[in-house]
């Protein structure tokens with residue numbers, strides 16, 4: 747969505763037909779679905795869900811309202827998420843980031859110490875406005891490792907709910923055999939390996955506004971970004 751490399755993958759835009767084994771993880775059922783390379787978790791609960799709701803209002807909505815593209819997709823790239831507060835720092839998404847970091851390490855059997863936050867890590871907003879630049883074209887099937895370079899693992903935390911806040915905008919994994927559709931839901935987390943095994947796209951929105959956070963991790967220490975030890 748954010749780099750020119752997306753355009754190079756445009757030839758893949760013949761949207762594949764869903765195979766009969768495809769799974770739809772609906773916004774209502776709150777379930778868990780996984781395969782070897784992907785995992786869609788149940789919604790966050792307790793304080794982490796509260797943290798997601800706070801992120802939606804304080805960072806995604808307010809932050810993106812400060813700018814915004816003329817087309818249908820906007821991002822606010824925060825990388826480490828460090829924010830000055832009085833005489834120290836806080837991290838605006840530490841609670842959810844730590845939770846997802848642990849979950850990826852556990853699911854993919856990677857030691858926590860070999861899994862580093864990388865960039866871009868960003869908030870996104872999508873709406874039904876007509877695309878004005880290629881950065882607005884989020885609906886092309888793509889491979890995150892190609893698009894973003896440093897990603898080994900992609901995670902998505904959804905801040906709005908399909909069917910309530912927007913329509914269209916479902917996330918589709920296109921691989922045959924493990925075809926999966928994810929309906930975003932506030933607090934739902936999805937993570938997957940960022941390579942060619944997980945080609946995916948987001949359907950065009952047909953109404954409303956969709957907010958999400960993409961938090962990405964790498965196993966290459968040279969691509970790690972500072973993750974300040976802040977509270």
Ligand SMILES: O=C(O)CCC(=O)C(=O)O
Nearest residue numbers: 747890902917948958960
């Ligand atoms: O917001 C989403 O569900 C995914 C967006 C995406 O695929 C990307 O930014 O690379």
Ligand SMILES: [Fe+2]
Nearest residue numbers: 888889890946
């Ligand atoms: Fe992607």
